[in-house]
Amino acid sequence: MKKIDREKRGSSAGPGGLGTVETKSFRLPGPHRLRSGVTLAEVVVAYETYGELSPGKDNAVLVCHALSGDAHAAGFHPGESRPGWWDRMIGPGRAFDTDKYFVISANVLGGCRGSTGPASPDPATGKPYGLSFPLVTIADMVDVQKKLVNFLGVEKLLAVAGGSMGGMQVLKWGVAYPDSVAALIPIATAARHTALQIAFNEVGRQAVMSDPDWRGGDYYGQKAPARGLALARMVGHITYLSERSMERKFGRLRRPKTNGSGFAEEFEVEGYLRFQGDRFVRRFDANSYLYITRAIDNFDIGSGPALVKALSRLSDRRLLVIAFSSDWLYPPVQSKEIARAAKLNRADVTYCEITSDAGHDAFLLEAEEQRRVISRFLEVTRKRTARAGGSSGGEEAEGGKR
Amino acid sequence: MNPEKRQAAARLDNRIIASLIPPGSRVLDLGCGEGDLLDLLVREKGVIASGVEIDEEAIYRCVEKGLSVSRLDIDSGLDDYPDGFFDYVIFNQVLEQVIHPRQALLQGFRVGRRVIVGFPNFCHWPLRFRILFRGRVPVGPALPYEWYDSPNLHFLSVKDFLDFCGREGLTVESRFFLAGVRRVRFLPNLRARKAILGLSRS
Numbered sequence: 001m002k003k004i005d006r007e008k009r010g011s012s013a014g015p016g017g018l019g020t021v022e023t024k025s026f027r028l029p030g031p032h033r034l035r036s037g038v039t040l041a042e043v044v045v046a047y048e049t050y051g052e053l054s055p056g057k058d059n060a061v062l063v064c065h066a067l068s069g070d071a072h073a074a075g076f077h078p079g080e081s082r083p084g085w086w087d088r089m090i091g092p093g094r095a096f097d098t099d100k101y102f103v104i105s106a107n108v109l110g111g112c113r114g115s116t117g118p119a120s121p122d123p124a125t126g127k128p129y130g131l132s133f134p135l136v137t138i139a140d141m142v143d144v145q146k147k148l149v150n151f152l153g154v155e156k157l158l159a160v161a162g163g164s165m166g167g168m169q170v171l172k173w174g175v176a177y178p179d180s181v182a183a184l185i186p187i188a189t190a191a192r193h194t195a196l197q198i199a200f201n202e203v204g205r206q207a208v209m210s211d212p213d214w215r216g217g218d219y220y221g222q223k224a225p226a227r228g229l230a231l232a233r234m235v236g237h238i239t240y241l242s243e244r245s246m247e248r249k250f251g252r253l254r255r256p257k258t259n260g261s262g263f264a265e266e267f268e269v270e271g272y273l274r275f276q277g278d279r280f281v282r283r284f285d286a287n288s289y290l291y292i293t294r295a296i297d298n299f300d301i302g303s304g305p306a307l308v309k310a311l312s313r314l315s316d317r318r319l320l321v322i323a324f325s326s327d328w329l330y331p332p333v334q335s336k337e338i339a340r341a342a343k344l345n346r347a348d349v350t351y352c353e354i355t356s357d358a359g360h361d362a363f364l365l366e367a368e369e370q371r372r373v374i375s376r377f378l379e380v381t382r383k384r385t386a387r388a389g390g391s392s393g394g395e396e397a398e399g400g401k402r
Numbered sequence: 403m404n405p406e407k408r409q410a411a412a413r414l415d416n417r418i419i420a421s422l423i424p425p426g427s428r429v430l431d432l433g434c435g436e437g438d439l440l441d442l443l444v445r446e447k448g449v450i451a452s453g454v455e456i457d458e459e460a461i462y463r464c465v466e467k468g469l470s471v472s473r474l475d476i477d478s479g480l481d482d483y484p485d486g487f488f489d490y491v492i493f494n495q496v497l498e499q500v501i502h503p504r505q506a507l508l509q510g511f512r513v514g515r516r517v518i519v520g521f522p523n524f525c526h527w528p529l530r531f532r533i534l535f536r537g538r539v540p541v542g543p544a545l546p547y548e549w550y551d552s553p554n555l556h557f558l559s560v561k562d563f564l565d566f567c568g569r570e571g572l573t574v575e576s577r578f579f580l581a582g583v584r585r586v587r588f589l590p591n592l593r594a595r596k597a598i599l600g601l602s603r604s
Contacts, residue, residue: 318470339472340482349452351472352461373465380468 017083017091018075018098023048023114026148035143038134041123045148046071046114047106050090051098053153058385060102060154061378062145063090064162064169067236067292068284070113073105074098088367095371096161101378104152108169109144110136110292112285119220119285131217136291138165138299142172146180158382161185161374163363164330165292168299171311171338175301178313183381185374187322188363190334191307191341192300197329200239201293204232208286217287229286230277237276242326242359307341315346318384320377322370324362325355350377408543410583415494415598416442418578419518422600423447427489430454430514432476432506433496437464444469452488454479476500480509488514494598497521498554504570511603516575520598525559526581527592543582544595560591567601576600 028043048071053060063073063086074090076083084105089095096103107115110133118133149157160173160181167189174184190197211228213219241249250269265271301310319342323335332353339351354369356362363370416439423429425447431440434453437460443449453471455461464471472479476493477500491514493507498521500506510517522544529540539549547554558566560579567574579586579594586594 336474343472343482344484346484346487348470349472350465350470351474352465353458353473355458369462372462376465376468 016093017087018050020078021048021050021072021075021084022077023071025114026151028144028147032144032147034134034140035137036134040116040134043109043116043144044114044120045106045109045116045144046111047104047148048072048074048084049105049152050074050103051101053102057154058156058158058389059100059382060104060149060152060157061096062104062106062149062157062160062173063096064141064145064160064166065105065108066162066164066166067289067296068233068280069166070111071105071107071115072113074103085364088365089370089374095367095374096378097375101158102154104149104154106145106148108141108292110141110288110295112288113283115144117285118217118287118291128220130220130287133287133291135294135298137295138168138172139176141295142169142176145169145173146177149180155180156385157181158385159183159185159378161187162189163187164189164360165296167330168296171301172299174314174317174319175310178317181317182385183318183320183377184314185320185322185377186335186338187370188324188327188330188335188360189338190330191310191338192303193297198297200235200329201297203235205290205293207231207235208289211286214286217290219286224281225286226278226281229281229284229289230274232289233277233280233284234273237273239329240360242328242357244326244357245359245361248357303337307337308344311338311341311345311347313345314342317342317347318377318381319347319349320373321349321351322363322373323351323353324358324360324366325353326357327360327362329360407582411543411580411596412438414580414583415439415520415596418580418598419492419494419520420446422518422576423449423490425449428452428487429490429492430483430488431492431494432479432510433494433499434460434464434469434471436460437467437469437471439492439494440464440469441467452483476506477502480506480513483513485512486515490514490516490518492518492520494518494520495522498556498558501555503556504566508570511572515602517572517601518598519563519601520596521558521563522596523560523579523591523594524557525561525591526595530592542595560594560597563597563599567599570603572601572603574599575602 023046026045032040032043069085072084074084074087090103092099107113110117112119118129122129160170162170167186170184170186173181208225208228211225213223214225253268255265255271321335321339323332339349342349352373356366358365428450431453434440434455440451440453444451454474456475461471461473491510497503529542532538532540578598579590580596
């Protein structure tokens with residue numbers, strides 16, 4: 001019998017983590033053709049890896065970041081006090097155990113954290129693309145990830161995992177490259193945005209574009225549209241929380257009295273949102289925000305029978321679909337639909353709704369519950385792929401075959 | 403019934419159900435709890451197992467056993483599977499708890515070729531005795547709940563269920579009647595605490 005109440009590892013960033021890590025850069029060997037037909041002459045991908053690739057190359061896990069994430073998923077960059085965005089989940093003994101798995105994390109195409117995006121110089125002019133950067137899709141992001149993964153020597157991933165927009169990439173892997181991945185772990189995500197979800201993104205985009213400093217996207221070398229981007233981030237942050245988590249965190253707590261007009265930061269929640277907004281603009285490019293939210297809104301692998309058809313190549317693949325009870329931005333019903341479509345395609349599906357007050361942010365915060373399901377799910381996946389690969393159940397696997 | 407006896411009875415249930423399932427079958431256990439039955443079936447029969455369970459902690463335990471499970475209620479969980487996907491669909495001690503048992507059973511036959519049902523017999527003699535002589539709604543080993551905290555929505559006897567099978571064109575292929583860990587062969591509607599039936603549909 002397995003003991004359930006083991007020590008609570010991985011629930012916080014701290015000792016036992018990955019320590020110092022670094023972001024690396026991969027330049028695609030040639031031009032990259034987008035799904036729209038447009039070709040990018042030069043694409044650079046920022047990425048990090050944690051753990052060691054096994055000799056059989058059967059232990060690689062790709063983690064995909066959400067809207068505001070980047071390649072720095074875990075560990076610390078030198079001199080920084082905050083770890084990567086999924087540090088609670090990635091490291092020795094954590095959900096994605098770096099003692100067992102080779103974890104790959106990359107900044108998406110269209111991003112602004114080292115991968116090619118609208119802030120990158122256009123090789124044709126030498127100046128930043130701005131809005132002349134072509135529209136990209138979740139599929140384009142995944143295509144680039146595929147090239148990175150192959151460059152790292154991995155033919156078949158053990159799993160692709162990610163929350164929110166990261167979950168959309170996971171699903172796209174299942175649609176576009178089902179033979180290159182043994183298991184999918186979509187978390188707190190959707191097969192396509194509803195009108196409500198698009199609406200929140202549109203408010204964010206309008207906030208950016210209505211900032212006079214935005215200048216039609218041509219603001220590089222000048223003042224960035226920080227007000228607009230901060231406002232977009234504030235709206236976003238509201239949708240990442242839940243009524244209960246906000247009530248618990250802030251309630252009606254007031255800020256110390258100011259001598260302002262009555263419209264200064266009166267409540268704690270206002271201070272929190274402003275802080276989050278201001279912090280965000282220091283590390284994020286406003287045009288990237290537009291491109292990535294547009295990619296999210298355009299993502300649509302179908303609903304109902306169309307979704308079942310979209311996932312038709314997943315039979316016998318393993319899926320672990322995770323949702324959170326208080327997530328109203330990506331409510332569990334959307335994850336249930338994904339799980340259902342996969343089951344109707346005879347995939348091997350586990351669907352887990354985790355009880356949490358943390359809203360959409362739960363996928364970043366609820367590390368212990370996720371570890372309990374993800375770690376075992378990955379172990380079983382690895383055992384099964386080893387068996388399917390014809391080896392005698394040892395460490396060798398089909399991933400190593402060419 | 404003390405916890406030890408209840409566990410022994412649950413283990414016997416699982417043994418009986420396992421005896422009805424050929425190796426390598428594809429099996430769905432509805433209300434699979436912590437996955438003990440599915441785990442047994444995987445280890446001893448090499449079945450391909452799926453479970454549906456609503457309790458969160460039980461889901462974690464199932465995953466830790468390496469099982470594929472969905473945190474759904476049974477009424478909606480059955481919709482998720484394609485026609486004829488399973489060789490066996492198991493409703494052990496859950497039919498009395500779903501909202502629409504008939505619909506759930508018919509759905510069971512949609513997704514599976516055979517269905518195994520286990521339920522407490524509401525006409526077990528001590529329960530009859532309790533109603534008749536004490537004027538109290540029965541609480542007993544197979545029905546251990548007071549009226550105010552019972553998960554059971556439906557109460558049925560062995561005869562009720564056999565009548566139902568007749569009406570719905572279901573064939574009872576195998577039948578086990580139990581009182582605790584003892585098998586009952588004679589007058590089951592009076593003497594059995596629990597029934598486990600293997601069903602097929604012609």
